Amino acid sequence: xxxxxxxxxxxxxxxxxxxxxxxxxxxxxxxxxxxxxxxxxxxxxxxxxxxxxxxxxxxxxxxxxxxxxxxxxxxxxxxxxxxxxxxxxxxxxxxxxxxxxxxxxxxxxxxxxxxxxxxxxxxxxxxxxxxxxxxxxxxxxxxxxxxxxxxxxxxxxxxxxxxxxxxxxxxxxxxxxxxxxxxxxxxxxxxxxxxxxxxxxxxxxxxxxxxxxxxxxxxxxxxxxxxxxxxxxxxxxxxxxxxxxxxxxxxxxxxxxxxxxxxxxxxxxxxxxxxxxxxxxxxxxxxxxxxxxxxxxxxxxxxxxxxxxxxxxxxxxxxxxxxxxxxxxxxxxxxxxxxxxxxxxxxxxxxxxxxxxxxxxxxxxxxxxxxxxxxxxxxxxxxxxxxxxxxxxxxxxxxxxxxxxxxxxxxxxxxxxxxxxxxxxxxxxxxxxxxxxxxxxxxxxxxxxxxxxxxxxxxxxxxxxxxxxxxxxxxxxxxxxxxxxxxxxxxxxxxxxxxxxxxxxxxxxxxxxxxxxxxxxxxxxxxxxxxxxxxxxxxxxxxxxxxxxxxxxxxxxxxxxxxxxxxxxxxxxxxxxxxxxxxxxxxxxxxxxxxxxxxxxxxxxxxxxxxxxxxxxxxxxxxxxxxxxxxxxxxxxxxxxxxxxxxxxxxxxxxxxxxxxx
Numbered sequence: 114x115x116x117x118x119x120x121x122x123x124x125x126x127x128x129x130x131x132x133x134x135x136x137x138x139x140x141x142x143x144x145x146x147x148x149x150x151x152x153x154x155x156x157x158x159x160x161x162x163x164x165x166x167x168x169x170x171x172x173x174x175x176x177x178x179x180x181x182x183x184x185x186x187x188x189x190x191x192x193x194x195x196x197x198x199x200x201x202x203x204x205x206x207x208x209x210x211x212x213x214x215x216x217x218x219x220x221x222x223x224x225x226x227x228x229x230x231x232x233x234x235x236x237x238x239x240x241x242x243x244x245x246x247x248x249x250x251x252x253x254x255x256x257x258x259x260x261x262x263x264x265x266x267x268x269x270x271x272x273x274x275x276x277x278x279x280x281x282x283x284x285x286x287x288x289x290x291x292x293x294x295x296x297x298x299x300x301x302x303x304x305x306x307x308x309x310x311x312x313x314x315x316x317x318x319x320x321x322x323x324x325x326x327x328x329x330x331x332x333x334x335x336x337x338x339x340x341x342x343x344x345x346x347x348x349x350x351x352x353x354x355x356x357x358x359x360x361x362x363x364x365x366x367x368x369x370x371x372x373x374x375x376x377x378x379x380x381x382x383x384x385x386x387x388x389x390x391x392x393x394x395x396x397x398x399x400x401x402x403x404x405x406x407x408x409x410x411x412x413x414x415x416x417x418x419x420x421x422x423x424x425x426x427x428x429x430x431x432x433x434x435x436x437x438x439x440x441x442x443x444x445x446x447x448x449x450x451x452x453x454x455x456x457x458x459x460x461x462x463x464x465x466x467x468x469x470x471x472x473x474x475x476x477x478x479x480x481x482x483x484x485x486x487x488x489x490x491x492x493x494x495x496x497x498x499x500x501x502x503x504x505x506x507x508x509x510x511x512x513x514x515x516x517x518x519x520x521x522x523x524x525x526x527x528x529x530x531x532x533x534x535x536x537x538x539x540x541x542x543x544x545x546x547x548x549x550x551x552x553x554x555x556x557x558x559x560x561x562x563x564x565x566x567x568x569x570x571x572x573x574x575x576x577x578x579x580x581x582x583x584x585x586x587x588x589x590x591x592x593x594x595x596x597x598x599x600x601x602x603x604x605x606x607x608x609x610x611x612x613x614x615x616x617x618x619x620x621x622x623x624x625x626x627x628x629x630x631x632x633x634x635x636x637x638x639x640x641x642x643x644x645x646x647x648x649x650x651x652x653x654x655x656x657x658x659x660x661x662x663x664x665x666x667x668x669x670x671x672x673x674x675x676x677x678x679x680x681x682x683x684x685x686x687x688x689x690x691x692x693x694x695x696x697x698x699x700x701x702x703x704x705x706x707x708x709x710x711x712x713x714x715x716x717x718x719x720x721x722x723x724x725x726x727x728x729x730x731x732x733x734x735x736x737x738x739x740x741x742x743x744x745x746x747x748x749x750x751x752x753x754x755x756x757x758x759x760x761x762x763x764x765x766x767x768x769x770x771x772x773x774x775x
Contacts, residue, residue, distance in 0.1 A: 123179075123202050125172030136196075139169045141176065154196060157183040166203065178207035229331045236326025238264040250316060250332045265292055275311035295320055299328060308335070315339045352421040353692070353702055354399055355406035359421060361641070366418040366430040367480040375473040376417075376432040377440035378483045380491040381409070381447065383425035384465035384499055389457065396699070397457040405464065408450040412443065428484070437472050437503055444468040444501035452499070465499035467491055476504045485574065519575055521557055522568065526580050531555050533588050534751035537760070538603070538722060538744045541736050546764060548601030548635065550744065551589035552751045553581070573609055582610040583619060590627035590634060592754050597761065603635040603665060608642035612649075617656035624660075631661035635686065639667050643678055651681055658683045665722070669710060679717060687714050691725025691745070697734050704734070711738040 116128040124131070124139060131138075137150035144150070144167065157163035163183040168176050182199040230247030234240055239261050243251075251267070252274025253259060259267065265288055272284045279287075291307060298305035298320075305320040314336040321329050352359045358366075370376045383405065390398040402425065409419045414433035421427055429447070434440045448468060454461040469491025477483035489511045490504040525531055535549035553569070556562045572578050586604050593602035610616065624631055636657060643650040643666075654664055665686035666679070679687070689710050696703035707723070714721035723735050726745030735743065752760060 120200065123171075123177075123200055124169075130172075139200075141168050141170055144168070153181075153183055157196060158185050158193065161185065166207075169200070177202050177204045179203060229333055231332075232330045233323075234264055234327050234330065240264070240267060241327070247330075247332060250334060268292065272309075275309055275314075275316070278312070348702070348706070352406075353696075353700070355403050355421050357406050357410070357419050357421045357427070360423070362418070363420050363422075363428060363430070363484075364480045366420070367483060370430055370432045371473055371478065371480075373432060376430065377434050377437075377443075377473060378471045378487040379429040379431060379440065379444055379447070379501075380469040380484070380487040381427040381429065381451075382467050382491055382495060383451070384467060384495070386425040386464060389462045389464070393458050393460065393462070397462070401455050401457055401462045401464070404455045405451055408453075409447060412446045412450055428487075437470070440470045440472055441501060441503065444470055448499065448501060467494035467497075467499055468501035469494050469504065470501060471504045481574075515571070517559070518557075518568065518571055519577075521559065522572055522575075522577050522581075525555060526577070526584055529584070529588075530558075531581070531584060531588075532753065533585065533592065534753055535592070535602075535757050536744060536751040537749050537764070538742050539748050540742050541732075541740060546600060546761060547742060548603060548633075549593075549596075549757065550603040550637075551585060551592075551605075553585055569607075573607060576609065578607040579610040579613050582607050583623070586620070587623050587627065590623055590629040592757070593633060594627060594629055595758065598633075600761075601633050601635050601663065602629075603637055605637045605667060606642070608639065611638055611642040611653065616653055617660065620657060620662060621660060632663070635663040635665055637665045637667040637688070640669065640678065643682060647678065647681060654682050654684075668724075679713070684717075684719055686720045686722055686742075688722045688724055688744075689740070694723050694725045694731055694735075694745070695727070697731050698728075707735070707740075708738050711735075711740050714741070715739055 116126070116131055121127055126134075135150075136154065137145050140150050149167075153163050153165075161184070164181070166178065166180050169179040169181070170176055180201040180203045184197045185193055186195045186197055188194050228246070230244055230250040232240060232243040232247045240259055243259060245255070248255065248257075248259065251271045253270070268288045268291060269284055272279060272287055294307070295305045299322045303322045307318045307320075309316050309318070314334060317333045317335045319331045319333075321331075323329055350358055350362050367378065386398065386401070389401050402421075406419070406421060406427070409427060409429065413419060413429065413431070416432045418430040418432075419427060420430070429443070431440060431443055434443055448466045451464055451466040454463055456462075469487045469489065471477055471483045471487035471490065473483060476486045486504040489508055490502045492511060493508060494500045494502040532554040534552045534554050536552060537549050538547050539545065540547050553565050554562070555565075555568060557568075569578070569581075572581055582605075586606075589602045589604045593600065596602075606616070620634070620636070624634065638650075638654075643654075658664060663685045664683060665688055666682075666684045667688045668690045669687045687710060689707055693703045693706050693710075697707060711721045720741035721739070722742040722744060723731070723740050724744050726732060726735070726743045726747050728747060731745075732743060732747065749760065
C-alpha cells in the first residue's frame with residue numbers, strides 16, 4: 114500500500130495508522146449504511162474508473178467535501194490486486210458553490226415574487242435573461258424558447274400579443290420607432306421609458322443601460338393605476354352629484370367657443386329649489402338636481418357643454434346656437450324642460466328656472482365678461498319671474514347696484530368695517546385645539562349682514578380681494594396674539610392675492626407689526642390658485658415657508674387635484690372639502706375620495722383636516738381612515754372674537770371634544 118504525504122494531510126492518518134484499515138473508514142456513517150463504499154469499488158472494477166464528489170471523514174471526525182477518483186490495479190495477467198485512489202479536498206469550492214446556489218435561490222425567489230417583470234439584454238441586443246413575470250407580461254408561453262432572441266423580434270411578438278388586431282405593417286412600424294427611441298435615449302441619457310396600451314392592459318417599460326453595453330428592462334402592469342388616474346381626473350373635472358362638468362372646465366369651454374363659430378352663454382338659476390330641500394330633505398334635493406342636470410343635457414346639441422357651478426346654478430356654453438334667436442329658443446326649451454314636475458319621495462317637485470343669456474361675441478370677447486353679462490341678465494330674469502333675458506347694455510339698475518357695492522366694499526376696507534369669526538380646529542389623536550380658521554363677515558350699512566358668498570365673488574371681480582385679504586391677515590394675527598401660545602390661526606388667501614407679487618413680504622410686514630410668531634400663522638390656498646402657474650406658485654410658497662409660516666391646501670378635491678401639485682409644493686396640511694365629508698354616509702365615491710386623501714396625507718407626511726364635520730358617524734369614519742384634524746359645526750360654529758377665549762376655557766374644562774370614540 115502506498116500512502117503519500119498528500120493523503121496524510123487530507124485525511125489526518127499516518128501511513129502506519131491507516132495500513133490494514135478498511136476502505137470504508139473514510140466514508141460517513143450514512144454512506145456506509147447505504148453501502149456506498151462497496152458500490153464505489155464495484156463501479157470502478159466494472160467500468161475501469163470511478164469519479165465523483167461526496168462527504169468524507171478525517172481521522173478527527175471532521176467532515177470535508179472530496180473529489181475522489183478510484184481505479185482498479187491488476188497484475189500482468191489481469192488479476193485485480195487492489196485499487197488506486199486519488200482524493201482532493203474541495204471543501205472551500207463546495208462552500209463557495211453552496212453560497213452561490215443559496216444566493217441564486219434567493220434571487221429567483223425574489224424575482225418570482227416581484228410585481229415587475231425583469232429582463233437583461235446584451236450589447237448585441239440579445240436576450241440574456243428574463244423572469245417568469247416578464248415572460249408572462251410580454252405574453253409569451255412558459256414553453257417558448259426566448260434566450261438569445263433579438264430585441265426587435267421579441268418586440269414584434271410583444272406587440273402582436275398586446276393587441277391581436279394590429280396589422281403586420283403597423284407592428285413593423287412600431288418596432289422600428291420604439292427601437293430608435295430606445296437607443297437614442299439610452300445613448301443620450303442612459304435610460305428610456307415607454308408606455309404601451311393594449312386592448313385590455315397598459316404596460317410601462319423602463320430601460321436602464323448597463324456598463325459594457327446592453328440594458329436592463331423592467332415592466333410594470335399599470336392598467337389599474339391608469340384606470341384609477343383616469344377616474345380621478347374625471348372626478349376632478351365633473352360634479353360628483355350630477356356628473357356634469359364642473360367649473361374647472363368652464364373658462365376653456367368658453368374660449369373654445371370664442372375661437373370657433375361663437376354661440377352663447379346661458380346662466381341658469383333654479384327657482385323654488387330651497388322649498389324642495391325644506392319639504393323633502395337634502396336627499397330629495399340631490400335627486401332633483403340630478404334630474405334637472407339630465408333634462409338640461411338632453412336639450413343640448415353636439416358640442417354644447419352644460420356645467421354645474423354649485424348649488425342650484427348651472428351654465429350652458431352653447432356653441433351650436435345662432436345668435437340671440439337661437440340662444441333664446443334654447444333657453445325656452447330648457448325652462449320648459451325644467452318646469453315639468455319631478456317625482457321625489459312619493460311627491461313632486463315643481464321647479465322653475467331663470468336664464469340669463471350673453472351672446473358671443475356681441476356681449477363679450479372673453480370668458481369673464483361673458484359670464485358677468487349672462488349673470489346680470491339672469492338676475493333680471495329672476496326679477497321678471499322664471500323667464501329668459503338677453504343681456505343688454507342698458508341694464509342700469511344692476512350696474513348701479515354693483516357700483517354701490519363697490520363703493521361700500523372700499524369704504525369697509527378703510528373703516529375696518531369687516532368682522533372676523535373663528536372656527537376651531539381640533540386634533541383627533543390628542544383631543545386638543547390646534548387653532549382656529551379666520552372667516553370673513555360683513556354687515557353692509559345699507560343691506561345688513563351679508564354672507565361671504567354674497568360679496569366675495571364681486572370683490573374678486575373688481576379686484577378688491579388683495580386689499581381685503583391683507584385686512585383679514587392683519588386682523589387675524591392681532592387676534593391670535595391674545596390666544597395661548599400653542600394655537601395657530603389659519604387665514605385664507607384668495608387666488609387674486611396669491612398671484613399678486615409681494616405676498617411673502619406683506620406677511621413679513623404684518624407679522625412684524627402684530628408681533629405674532631411666524632409658526633403660529635397658517636396660510637390656506639385653493640388648488641386653482643396654485644395650478645394656474647405651478648412654477649410661480651412654488652416660488653411664492655417656498656418664500657412663505659422659509660419664513661416659518663405653515664401652508665395648507667384648502668378645498669382639496671373640488672378642483673383639478675393634480676398629484677404633481679402635492680409633490681411640488683410645500684404643504685403641511687390638506688383640507689378635505691366639506692362636500693365629501695357631508696356625503697360620507699350616502700356616497701361611496703365620497704368615502705373613496707376621503708380614504709384616498711387620508712392615505713395620501715399619511716404617505717406625504719402632512720396633516721389631513723376634514724371640513725364640515727357635523728355628525729359623530731363622520732368622526733368615527735374619519736378617525737378610522739387616519740384623518741388628523743376636524744373642523745365643523747359638531748365642534749363649534751364660527752364665533753366672534755369676543756367669544757374665543759371663553760370657548761377655549763370651556764373646551765379645556767370639559768377635557769376636549771364632546772364625542773369620544775370607543
